Amino acid sequence: MNFKQEPSNKSGDFFELLEASGYRLHSPLEKSEMSERSSLLQATTVLAFHYKDGVLMAGDRRATAGNSIMYERCEKVIPIDDYSLMAIAGVPATAFEMARILSHSFEYFRRSQLQAMSTEGKIRALSKLLKDNVGMALQGVGAVSPILTTYDLRTQKALIYFYDILGAEFQVDIHSATGSGSPVIRGILEHENLWGKKPLAERSELEAKKLAIRLLQTAAQFDSATGHARPEDKLFPVIAKVTKDGYHFFPEKEMAELFKKSMSRE
Numbered sequence: 001m002n003f004k005q006e007p008s009n010k011s012g013d014f015f016e017l018l019e020a021s022g023y024r025l026h027s028p029l030e031k032s033e034m035s036e037r038s039s040l041l042q043a044t045t046v047l048a049f050h051y052k053d054g055v056l057m058a059g060d061r062r063a064t065a066g067n068s069i070m071y072e073r074c075e076k077v078i079p080i081d082d083y084s085l086m087a088i089a090g091v092p093a094t095a096f097e098m099a100r101i102l103s104h105s106f107e108y109f110r111r112s113q114l115q116a117m118s119t120e121g122k123i124r125a126l127s128k129l130l131k132d133n134v135g136m137a138l139q140g141v142g143a144v145s146p147i148l149t150t151y152d153l154r155t156q157k158a159l160i161y162f163y164d165i166l167g168a169e170f171q172v173d174i175h176s177a178t179g180s181g182s183p184v185i186r187g188i189l190e191h192e193n194l195w196g197k198k199p200l201a202e203r204s205e206l207e208a209k210k211l212a213i214r215l216l217q218t219a220a221q222f223d224s225a226t227g228h229a230r231p232e233d234k235l236f237p238v239i240a241k242v243t244k245d246g247y248h249f250f251p252e253k254e255m256a257e258l259f260k261k262s263m264s265r266e
Helices: 014-020 031-039 092-113 119-132 134-139 181-196 205-222 251-263
Strands: 044-052 052-059 063-065 066-070 077-081 084-087 149-154 157-163 169-172 174-177 236-242 244-248
Touching: 044 084, 044 157, 044 181, 044 205, 052 077, 052 084, 052 149, 052 157, 052 205, 077 092, 077 236, 084 236, 092 119, 119 134, 119 149, 119 157, 119 169, 119 174, 149 174, 149 236, 157 174, 174 181, 174 251, 181 205, 205 236, 205 251
Parallel strands: none
Antiparallel strands: 044 052, 044 174, 052 236, 063 066, 077 084, 084 149, 149 157, 157 169, 236 244
16 A cells, blocks of 8 residues: 655644645735835835924935835825824825824814823824734735824823834834834934933924934935935925924925034034
8 A cells, every 4th residue: 555655844834834745825915916016105214202392203205116216205294183293114005094094083083072082092093003904014015114293181291102013002212213214313313312412302492303304314325215305406304393282394494494504513
């Protein structure tokens, strides 16, 4: 009697055994489709840190698809409600839709309950959207890694929350950055906080804005996906603050003068 030899599976891994037996698990994205992932639009580097009056958020303006620069004026810091901003890195289409859903959800809650949603509710709402997006994120076609900043009216504090692509949230005490240029930025922020002229939380608004511009310019030096500011084209980073008075974006006219000051050695 002949017995079919069992396939070798030294590691004991179930999926290896299936492949050794001739079974092939089909991915939702076949290889030909996977090669197209690089054509997806990606938003890159954003950051947030505490300063004297609240939280400063900033992001470069470049959107890429693989090695191609697709757009140079992407808005990566998005208002959610009067006291909340979301900075995005990842696929803009997914991130913008999440921002719209959050904004509508917060406003609906405010009108229906006659009070603003709690900070805890806001934090969990974004976490749920990211968890609902896990399938797309794991396929590599819809990953978003956001930072949420909100001012808690109850505790009178500006808060920063960082999220991974699976929806886990982490409160940040000092600073956060995400996107392709973030490793450079995180290192500089930590150095500035520990050994700079003063800790980040003690810096004035002007000092914070100048630092944000310098950080993004530095990230652009080492990361091709992070866009440089180009004053000749009136192209500057997006910078906004969240304080007890709500959020505020710094206008282009102000950014031009600020960029000039930031690039000096003063």
